[in-house]
Amino acid sequence: IRETIRSVLRDETTVIFRELLTTQKSDINNLLQQTLTSKSTISRTTTPIPTSSIIVSSPTIINTSSTLDIKQQHVLKVARVGQLNQAFEFALSASDLNLVLYLCENVRPPELFSIQPCPLQPPVLLSLIQQLSADLNTHQELKYRYLHEALICLDLSHPSVRDYLQTVLIDLSKKLHTYIQANPSTTMAKRFQLLLMASQGLVQKIVQQRATPIIQTTTSSSSSK
Incomplete structure (x- = not known):
């Protein structure tokens, strides 16, 4: 009789635990979904615009800076190999006083x-x-x-x-x-x-x-x- 009672109790306890686990899993999944949805909404509303997109909106500034850097590297390279007249001629013909001053500062x-x-x-x-x-x-x-x-x-x-x-x-x-x-x-x-x-x-x-x-x-x- 005792063994029968123990067996019945064991089976009932197992069923109860399974039901509890199933309920807990469902609650946890619902909670996770709510949390993820909330974070996604906050992220969409507070994430700043990437800097690259702002830069792309002003291509003139980017191109000018990039072109100037390339020209500066070129005139300095030409001057360093001893072609001073060619370096100054290039800088002066570029119609950019900043480039001329850059070369003057380095020579x-x-x-x-x-x-x-x-x-x-x-x-x-x-x-x-x-x-x-x-x-x-x-x-x-x-x-x-x-x-x-x-x-x-x-x-x-x-x-x-x-x-x-x-x-x-x-x-x-x-x-x-x-x-x-x-x-x-x-x-x-x-x-x-x-x-x-x-x-x-x-x-x-x-x-x-x-x-x-x-x-x-x-x-x-x-x-x-």
């Missing part, structure tokens, strides 16, 4: 202009003077050092730049004069004053060179008479 002017003959050809040298003097309110120390060395290295007799040379120097003188008048008491004004005197002196030499053949011709004609 020391005393070392550049101490090479004889000057590694920069006259047209490149004049273009460098013109672009650096376009705005004298920024990178003043760097521009002063380059303009100072460039004026010393100018070849006034070079036929390829003779006509263009005077125009560039007159424009440089105007830019220097404007800065000095606007900032008379600054340290850079005193330095730019030296550049102004140098550029004006070079203009006078060019004028004299152009007038000399006329004077010689006139003198020769008078002597023959």
Whole structure:
């Protein structure tokens, strides 16, 4: 009898436990589904927009930055292998003053202009003077050092730049004069004053060179008479 009772109780207990386990599993599954659904909703409403999508919306900025980096790497690579004229010519022809300044910052002017003959050809040298003097309110120390060395290295007799040379120097003188008048008491004004005197002196030499053949011709004609 005892064994029969134990057997019956065991069977009933097993059935009860199975029912409880089934109920618990169902409740747990429902709870998990509710939790996952809630997290999914929160994720959809609070997840920020990826940065990449914002960047794609402004391709001009990305392309400009990327292109500038590529150009910077190129001019620096060309300069490092000793092709200084080609490096500056590339930077100046890119119509990007930031690229020109980047190259100037990485090539020391005393070392550049101490090479004889000057590694920069006259047209490149004049273009460098013109672009650096376009705005004298920024990178003043760097521009002063380059303009100072460039004026010393100018070849006034070079036929390829003779006509263009005077125009560039007159424009440089105007830019220097404007800065000095606007900032008379600054340290850079005193330095730019030296550049102004140098550029004006070079203009006078060019004028004299152009007038000399006329004077010689006139003198020769008078002597023959």
